[in-house]
Amino acid sequence: MTATTTPSYPTMPQVQRSGSVAAFRALLLRDVTVLRKNLAEFIPRTLLQPLLLVFVFTYVLPKIQLAPGGEAGAETFSTLLIAGVVGTAILFQGIQSVALPLVQEFGFTREIEDRVLAPLRVELVAVEKIVSGALQCLLSAALVFPIAAVVPVTPVHLRVDWPVLITLALLACVASASLGLFFGTVFEPRTVPMLFGVIVVPITFLGCVYYSWKSLAVIPWLQVVVLANPLVYICEGFRAALTPAEHMPLWVIYPVLVGFTGVFASLGIRSFKRRVIA
Amino acid sequence: MSEAPGTRHTVRPVEDVIHTEHLTKVYPGGVRAVDALSLTVHRGEIFGLLGPNGAGKTTTAGMLTNRVEPTSGRAFVGGVDVWANPARAKQLIGVVPQTNTLDRALTVWENLYFHGRFFGMSNRVSRLEADRLLEQFHLTERAKAPVLALSGGMAQRLMVARAVMHRPSILFLDEPTAGLDPQSRLALWDILGELHTDGQTILLTTHYMEEADQLCDRLAVIDEGRVLALDKPAHLKASLGADTVVTINADGDLAALRDLLVDRIDGSTYGEVADEEIQLWVKGSNGVLPAVVNVADAAGCTVHDLKLHEPTLETVFLKLTGKELRE
Numbered sequence: 001m002t003a004t005t006t007p008s009y010p011t012m013p014q015v016q017r018s019g020s021v022a023a024f025r026a027l028l029l030r031d032v033t034v035l036r037k038n039l040a041e042f043i044p045r046t047l048l049q050p051l052l053l054v055f056v057f058t059y060v061l062p063k064i065q066l067a068p069g070g071e072a073g074a075e076t077f078s079t080l081l082i083a084g085v086v087g088t089a090i091l092f093q094g095i096q097s098v099a100l101p102l103v104q105e106f107g108f109t110r111e112i113e114d115r116v117l118a119p120l121r122v123e124l125v126a127v128e129k130i131v132s133g134a135l136q137c138l139l140s141a142a143l144v145f146p147i148a149a150v151v152p153v154t155p156v157h158l159r160v161d162w163p164v165l166i167t168l169a170l171l172a173c174v175a176s177a178s179l180g181l182f183f184g185t186v187f188e189p190r191t192v193p194m195l196f197g198v199i200v201v202p203i204t205f206l207g208c209v210y211y212s213w214k215s216l217a218v219i220p221w222l223q224v225v226v227l228a229n230p231l232v233y234i235c236e237g238f239r240a241a242l243t244p245a246e247h248m249p250l251w252v253i254y255p256v257l258v259g260f261t262g263v264f265a266s267l268g269i270r271s272f273k274r275r276v277i278a
Numbered sequence: 279m280s281e282a283p284g285t286r287h288t289v290r291p292v293e294d295v296i297h298t299e300h301l302t303k304v305y306p307g308g309v310r311a312v313d314a315l316s317l318t319v320h321r322g323e324i325f326g327l328l329g330p331n332g333a334g335k336t337t338t339a340g341m342l343t344n345r346v347e348p349t350s351g352r353a354f355v356g357g358v359d360v361w362a363n364p365a366r367a368k369q370l371i372g373v374v375p376q377t378n379t380l381d382r383a384l385t386v387w388e389n390l391y392f393h394g395r396f397f398g399m400s401n402r403v404s405r406l407e408a409d410r411l412l413e414q415f416h417l418t419e420r421a422k423a424p425v426l427a428l429s430g431g432m433a434q435r436l437m438v439a440r441a442v443m444h445r446p447s448i449l450f451l452d453e454p455t456a457g458l459d460p461q462s463r464l465a466l467w468d469i470l471g472e473l474h475t476d477g478q479t480i481l482l483t484t485h486y487m488e489e490a491d492q493l494c495d496r497l498a499v500i501d502e503g504r505v506l507a508l509d510k511p512a513h514l515k516a517s518l519g520a521d522t523v524v525t526i527n528a529d530g531d532l533a534a535l536r537d538l539l540v541d542r543i544d545g546s547t548y549g550e551v552a553d554e555e556i557q558l559w560v561k562g563s564n565g566v567l568p569a570v571v572n573v574a575d576a577a578g579c580t581v582h583d584l585k586l587h588e589p590t591l592e593t594v595f596l597k598l599t600g601k602e603l604r605e
Contacts, residue, residue: 019369
């Protein structure tokens with residue numbers, strides 16, 4: 001078979017043949033470098049939205065006595081909200097750090113064409129996007145958590161379940177980055193405003209960020225509809241991992257999140273390949 | 279053309295850096311961009327794919343560089359089947375695409391450094407190589423600049439530097455001078471000449487016949503996805519059997535005049551009407567101009583302008599396709 005014959009002309013000694021692994025690592029290194037260079041943008045972009053959310057809902061509203069559930073509810077609410085804030089930060093980051101750059105690179109810059117020439121399978125270039133996106137999601141969760149824990153005027157009750165926190169945070173980050181990969185390959189520069197207006201906004205408002213899934217029992221149809229929203233499982237999962245608040249059972253959260261990740265990752269990788277190989 | 283159809287080699291001799299067997303691409307919708315293309319590029323040569331826009335040059339280059347999946351046929355680079363073993367094949371390929379694909383999030387130096395890392399160089403080697411290439415391509419002063427700050431010519435040089443950094447067996451350039459100013463074009467030709475001297479095998483696609491003539495050791499003239507002729511530029515021009523081309527700008531029935539000229543002018547081998555002008559190919563140019571005027575007069579045509587020049591690849595293309603090569 002021709003594919004396996006070794007070319008016998010000389011190649012430069014410094015070019016190792018470790019191939020795909022080295023290329024994958026180098027792509028990650030490139031993304032980390034770009035992130036480091038852009039920290040001054042990354043930090044405010046990541047922090048401002050959750051900061052305002054927490055500030056208004058758990059500081060301003062209780063102060064002006066408009067807190068959901070009244071004075072007594074404020075404490076429950078800030079505890080409920082911390083999971084929502086961390087979950088939203090992760091999902092946003094997945095879209096911002098994977099989808100938006102991809103839309104650009106596929107669109108007018110065509111930079112992606114060069115990345116695709118790196119000596120590894122095209123599918124692995126897409127997988128690298130997920131891995132690097134997931135790392136950025138983790139970083140934003142870590143940045144946002146202290147805000148949600150400290151800013152509220154009423155104490156936030158934390159009860160950290162470490163094994164759940166670690167596994168769920170990783171899963172949520174990979175799920176969000178996969179979602180970002182998928183969106184990044186199906187949206188074009190022209191349609192990006194749609195991504196926010198029609199997809200991200202409903203996902204956040206109907207993502208059990210500001211309320212628990214169980215509390216939706218009073219609006220049964222909504223309780224069913226939101227089950228299609230991956231953010232619901234992320235927020236409910238963080239509720240389980242961080243707080244004593246009521247949450248969806250973990251045996252539902254884990255498999256569904258794994259399922260979402262699998263579906264969006266494979267759709268995203270397939271669509272990525274279709275975009276770069278004619 | 280190149281290989282006899284039907285031969286199916288299991289091991290390609292290494293002297294053939296590129297080898298394709300009946301490479302075909304039919305795009306969705308049925309457009310047959312490349313049709314059973316078989317060609318071989320030898321080590322150390324500059325090989326040109328010459329043809330008008332839409333001839334299938336870029337698609338061919340794409341199929342050889344893992345960007346356009348062939349509908350049928352096979353493509354080998356350095357003996358590696360490009361589509362059976364893409365990761366391995368890409369290690370052997372350097373590409374300078376038509377558009378600027380530099381990494382805008384990185385500086386000039388970083389573009390090279392990370393390219394080296396993608397291709398398996400260690401941190402130290404990649405740093406040294408990036409420095410060396412910036413020097414070689416006269417970009418050292420711009421090392422820390424963002425790539426968006428580069429002029430078109432500089433960006434092009436950086437893309438060439440990046441493409442050769444991992445010492446590819448073959449360097450692909452897709453319409454490398456399209457959109458460059460004349461000075462940058464000459465500078466790029468110099469660079470390619472130097473790389474060629476160092477033994478770099480190069481495949482370039484172009485629709486500039488001057489570029490193809492100047493740079494290429496061998497050329498495939500392509501139109502509508504097929505190779506119409508493949509030879510050294512000088513041989514292609516010699517294949518016309520003429521050493522002079524007379525361009526005649528005249529009034530009257532040009533097709534009839536052409537037939538008359540081919541018939542009556544000594545040594546004329548072929549005539550063609552294109553762009554409201556007649557091109558007459560002649561072997562031996564002595565006395566040809568008065569003869570042309572006499573024939574035209576006799577036929578009742580007024581000659582406005584006459585030009586003599588050596589055959590160019592443009593002429594070759596015109597003879598092969600009946601079309602002009604220009605955009």
